[in-house]
Amino acid sequence: MTSFISILKFFVVVVCCWYVACIVFGTHEAASDGSDEIGFPVTFKREFNGKCDPPCVETGFFPGKFILDILIVFVISFVARSVVHRIKVRK
Numbered sequence: 001m002t003s004f005i006s007i008l009k010f011f012v013v014v015v016c017c018w019y020v021a022c023i024v025f026g027t028h029e030a031a032s033d034g035s036d037e038i039g040f041p042v043t044f045k046r047e048f049n050g051k052c053d054p055p056c057v058e059t060g061f062f063p064g065k066f067i068l069d070i071l072i073v074f075v076i077s078f079v080a081r082s083v084v085h086r087i088k089v090r091k
Contacts, residue, residue, distance in 0.1 A: 007081055014077035018069075035059070042069050 021040040030036040030049040035057060038045040044066040048059045 010081045010084070011074075011077045014073060014080065018073050039065065039069055041072065044069055 018040065022038050025040045026036070026038040026043075027034070028036050030047055033050050035046055035048040035050065037043045042065045044062050046057060046059050046062075048057055050056065
């Protein structure tokens, strides 16, 4: 049970870091005739407010890319947790 809680805590920290990375590395230019893009490392949401009709870029929420982002977060958190665990076991 302790291991599960430890893994859950680690996962929550990684998800919070991912959320911050999505905001920091996203583009927020819709107010100036541009587009908003959210997602890290893959853009999963794009809104376009330019004067191009139809929009010059594909817009909306992309569920496949969102799932890919979530899978990447799971893999990164699992690998990072395994590395931290191995380092603790060696000491």
